[in-house]
Amino acid sequence: IAAIFAKTGVAAKDNAPIFQGVSLAVEGINSQGGLLGQQLEVIELDNSSNSIGSKKAALKAVELDVVAIIGAAWSSHSLAIAPVLQQRQIPMISPISTNPKVTLIGNFIFRVCFTDPFQGRVMAQFAYRDLKARTAIILTNVNSDFSIGLAEFFEKSFIQSGGKVLWEGEYKEKSVDFSTVLKKVRLLQPDVVFVPGYIKDSAFLIKHARTMEIGSIFLGGDGWSGDQMYKYGGKAIEGSYYSQHWHSKVPFPRSQQLQASYRIKYGKGIIPGFLPSGYDAVMVLADAIRRAQSLDHEKIRATLAATKNFQGATGTITFDENGDPVNKDAVVLKFANGTSVFVKTIKP
Numbered sequence: 510i511a512a513i514f515a516k517t518g519v520a521a522k523d524n525a526p527i528f529q530g531v532s533l534a535v536e537g538i539n540s541q542g543g544l545l546g547q548q549l550e551v552i553e554l555d556n557s558s559n560s561i562g563s564k565k566a567a568l569k570a571v572e573l574d575v576v577a578i579i580g581a582a583w584s585s586h587s588l589a590i591a592p593v594l595q596q597r598q599i600p601m602i603s604p605i606s607t608n609p610k611v612t613l614i615g616n617f618i619f620r621v622c623f624t625d626p627f628q629g630r631v632m633a634q635f636a637y638r639d640l641k642a643r644t645a646i647i648l649t650n651v652n653s654d655f656s657i658g659l660a661e662f663f664e665k666s667f668i669q670s671g672g673k674v675l676w677e678g679e680y681k682e683k684s685v686d687f688s689t690v691l692k693k694v695r696l697l698q699p700d701v702v703f704v705p706g707y708i709k710d711s712a713f714l715i716k717h718a719r720t721m722e723i724g725s726i727f728l729g730g731d732g733w734s735g736d737q738m739y740k741y742g743g744k745a746i747e748g749s750y751y752s753q754h755w756h757s758k759v760p761f762p763r764s765q766q767l768q769a770s771y772r773i774k775y776g777k778g779i780i781p782g783f784l785p786s787g788y789d790a791v792m793v794l795a796d797a798i799r800r801a802q803s804l805d806h807e808k809i810r811a812t813l814a815a816t817k818n819f820q821g822a823t824g825t826i827t828f829d830e831n832g833d834p835v836n837k838d839a840v841v842l843k844f845a846n847g848t849s850v851f852v853k854t855i856k857p
């Protein structure tokens with residue numbers, strides 16, 4: 510199989526734990542005899558953190574005649590590789606691409622994570638019900654399909670809940686000066702500011718906001734994963750909330766098994782947030798290959814599509830007609846005391 514994620518560029522640190530999750534799954538499978546009497550091999554392909562690199566990596570995977578692809582992570586990267594793999598009829602499973610358009614590309618495209626309509630609703634309802642927020646501002650990265658889509662779903666749900674969106678601001682990827690949009694935030698003083706960005710831009714934005722004495726609560730999506738937010742934002746990010754696919758406190762048995770395997774291999778206790786999603790993508794593929802009793806692409810696709818009640822580290826996976834998991838939980842986390850603290854699990 511091929512694993513297509515970023516090894517270089519802006520997404521590399523964000524994507525690294527997914528490679529680890531893939532690796533842990535493969536090692537576990539091979540230690541128990543592999544698949545169909547063969548050892549499972551992973552070819553790691555770098556997408557260079559952009560859409561062009563993603564498409565090149567997908568074409569390379571096709572050339573290598575792999576059984577299936579695990580990837581990509583960022584939605585914009587998955588949107589670049591999915592058409593290539595759908596055309597060649599090679600199964601693809603994304604661990605964390607949440608944009609709904611990804612799996613609509615075709616019947617060979619799957620994901621093991623929740624989607625942005627649900628994630629947007631989770632954070633909007635959490636803001637309204639739990640934080641008692643009544644006013645919001647949304648700041649969107651206009652260069653990101655993920656950010657644009659998630660902003661739209663948050664806005665719709667926040668308004669439906671009874672809240673008011675005071676303003677929608679925009680910024681460009683790799684921005685370092687957010688003063689223009691933040692002046693408007695300071696003027697309007699919303700209860701919450703929703704920033705559906707990735708780690709670096711979001712952390713810099715929040716840090717900048719705190720220097721301008723903006724006191725609103727900042728909210729984000731699963732693009733905020735991990736300690737990297739602290740690296741770029743420091744203590745400024747404390748008190749902010751975000752949605753995520755997994756936390757060490759989730760009650761699933763396979764999650765406990767994965768944490769034990771991780772400690773044995775890496776000698777440390779805290780699993781990076783996206784690692785279990787990479788692990789689950791491989792495990793659900795392996796389950797489908799076993800049921801297919803074949804390495805034929807179409808037979809694997811058919812058994813993937815028929816997956817029901819697969820017990821993963823991130824929860825139970827049953828695919829719907831689009832290749833999306835049905836009723837996947839989300840967890841809400843808070844940055845506090847230098848780490849991500851579990852707040853609650855929210856069900857669809």
